Amino acid sequence: MNNAIAATVSLLKQRLGDTPPAIAVLLGTGWAPFADQVQGAVDVPYAELPAFPLLGVGGHQGRVRAGRIGSTPVLVLGGRKHAYETGEADGMKGAVRSLAAWGVKLLLQTNAAGSMDPAMRPGALMLVSDHLNVSQRSPLFGEPGDGRFIDMGDAYDAALRAQAHAIAARLGTPLHEGVYAWFLGPQFETPAEIRMFRQLGAQAVGMSTVPETILARHAGLRVLALSLMTNMAAGMQAEPLSHAHTLATAGAASARAVALLTAVVQGLELG
Numbered sequence: 001m002n003n004a005i006a007a008t009v010s011l012l013k014q015r016l017g018d019t020p021p022a023i024a025v026l027l028g029t030g031w032a033p034f035a036d037q038v039q040g041a042v043d044v045p046y047a048e049l050p051a052f053p054l055l056g057v058g059g060h061q062g063r064v065r066a067g068r069i070g071s072t073p074v075l076v077l078g079g080r081k082h083a084y085e086t087g088e089a090d091g092m093k094g095a096v097r098s099l100a101a102w103g104v105k106l107l108l109q110t111n112a113a114g115s116m117d118p119a120m121r122p123g124a125l126m127l128v129s130d131h132l133n134v135s136q137r138s139p140l141f142g143e144p145g146d147g148r149f150i151d152m153g154d155a156y157d158a159a160l161r162a163q164a165h166a167i168a169a170r171l172g173t174p175l176h177e178g179v180y181a182w183f184l185g186p187q188f189e190t191p192a193e194i195r196m197f198r199q200l201g202a203q204a205v206g207m208s209t210v211p212e213t214i215l216a217r218h219a220g221l222r223v224l225a226l227s228l229m230t231n232m233a234a235g236m237q238a239e240p241l242s243h244a245h246t247l248a249t250a251g252a253a254s255a256r257a258v259a260l261l262t263a264v265v266q267g268l269e270l271g
Contacts, residue, residue, distance in 0.1 A: 008051040008098040016066040020103040021073035028111035034258045038067035051094030053081035070266045084185035089211040090139035100219035107216040109225040113206035114233040123253035126176040128225035135184040139211045150218045157222045167267045178203030182210035191235025
């Protein structure tokens with residue numbers, strides 16, 4: 001454990017207690033209102049945690065919030081560092097490793113994504129079953145030893161996905177499942193790139209999540225991920241893509257997304 005991670009774990013314990021929540025929820029664009037559901041909330045800004053990044057993307061709050069969703073203890077991370085900000089995929093390395101060192105068991109990720117499936121219109125929700133690292137960047141570049149060769153065969157926990165589907169069915173909330181393609185960005189994809197990703201078997205595309213999944217699996221955390229479709233991908237609609245459009249669509253659809261996420265956090269059984 002390096003000094004920054006050790007100092008971060010120490011600060012988390014001082015501010016939030018020795019016993020960590022089993023579930024950490026990483027909020028992407030459109031999912032920020034979930035933090036308002038946390039009861040008995042205690043906040044710690046990322047800026048006060050040595051291993052956490054400073055954020056530079058609209059819609060990401062940059063704070064850790066601890067509390068409860070119903071009777072379930074939870075830790076909420078208000079945003080992530082994206083690889084397109086620096087060109088490096090390891091922006092969340094210190095944060096994820098601090099969670100694991102503290103004792104968190106599950107990283108539940110959320111993101112905004114573009115749909116490449118005509119059946120998933122803007123506002124649809126998708127459970128990530130697998131991913132395509134089309135950027136071919138890794139947050140583990142330069143890691144020493146054989147531990148860097150992490151098995152990614154079950155990156156998105158199958159048992160937890162089954163539980164999430166059951167919870168969505170009880171709510172009556174449609175929940176798709178599919179493969180998420182990670183595109184480095186920050187520019188949006190071209191229609192030709194989208195055609196390629198579809199041929200490769202992906203249903204959604206976005207600029208996050210995959211590096212954090214790799215880091216979490218390397219640290220021994222289980223991973224579950226939910227995507228909120230904010231647009232149809234390039235070439236599948238006439239409207240030009242923009243971050244403003246992503247934020248607007250995510251805001252309009254966030255209530256249903258947050259309701260599902262709240263139910264999932266309360267209903268998961270980690271075993």
